[in-house]
Amino acid sequence: GENVEQHPSTLSVQEGDSAVIKCTYSDSASNYFPWYKQELGKRPQLIIDIRSNVGEKKDQRIAVTLNKTAKHFSLHITETQPEDSAVYFCAARHNDMRFGAGTRLTVKP
Amino acid sequence: GAGVSQSPRYKVTKRGQDVALRCDPISGHVSLYWYRQALGQGPEFLTYFNYEAQQDKSGLPNDRFSAERPEGSISTLTIQRTEQRDSAMYRCASSKDMNYGYTFGSGTRLTVV
Numbered sequence: 001g002e003n004v005e006q007h008p009s010t011l012s013v014q015e016g017d018s019a020v021i022k023c024t025y026s027d028s029a030s031n032y033f034p035w036y037k038q039e040l041g042k043r044p045q046l047i048i049d050i051r052s053n054v055g056e057k058k059d060q061r062i063a064v065t066l067n068k069t070a071k072h073f074s075l076h077i078t079e080t081q082p083e084d085s086a087v088y089f090c091a092a093r094h095n096d097m098r099f100g101a102g103t104r105l106t107v108k109p
Numbered sequence: 110g111a112g113v114s115q116s117p118r119y120k121v122t123k124r125g126q127d128v129a130l131r132c133d134p135i136s137g138h139v140s141l142y143w144y145r146q147a148l149g150q151g152p153e154f155l156t157y158f159n160y161e162a163q164q165d166k167s168g169l170p171n172d173r174f175s176a177e178r179p180e181g182s183i184s185t186l187t188i189q190r191t192e193q194r195d196s197a198m199y200r201c202a203s204s205k206d207m208n209y210g211y212t213f214g215s216g217t218r219l220t221v222v
Binding site for chain 2: 032034045089
């Protein structure tokens with residue numbers, strides 16, 4: 001089955017800096033790659049996703065890139081703000097969805 | 110409904126008891142998924158359904174765990190003879206179909222004492 005690895009497990013940045021989280025996946029048939037943000041005590045919320053026929057997608061301060069050949073994808077957050085602090089999960093789907101272990105992002109004011 | 114609804118929100122049960130966790134997906138969503146999430150960890154896949162058909166149950170830890178979705182809407186995850194290691198947040202998610210992202214429910218926090 002699919003195996004998703006996520007790095008780093010924790011990330012601390014200064015407000016205004018960029019943050020990058022990277023994931024790799026094992027199943028070359030996976031074709032959908034979402035990112036979820038989970039704040040403490042809340043449910044994971046979808047923030048951006050990308051499909052396998054696209055290499056990059058951007059939504060305001062958030063962008064995701066996908067390299068299907070290398071089987072890795074990344075989340076980029078620019079101009080980080082304290083409210084970006086949360087745990088971020090990547091996921092990959094062929095049939096069911098498998099999640100990475102998460103990255104705890106802390107944005108220091 | 111407007112969102113994915115799970116009940117109960119919290120469940121405390123004694124070791125050895127059976128529990129049933131309920132998930133009511135967004136109306137019209139074909140796919141329904143069950144995950145287990147330990148504190149500080151990513152969601153761990155358990156099983157999923159398209160309509161009433163269970164497509165994959167490879168993530169169920171052992172045969173004490175079972176799930177059903179008899180009419181293709183509400184789903185129940187049942188854990189028999191609960192053990193302390195079953196304590197976790199159990200999350201349900203649904204999507205329109207295989208081509209869409211998930212919407213997660215608020216989860217059921219299960220504590221086995």
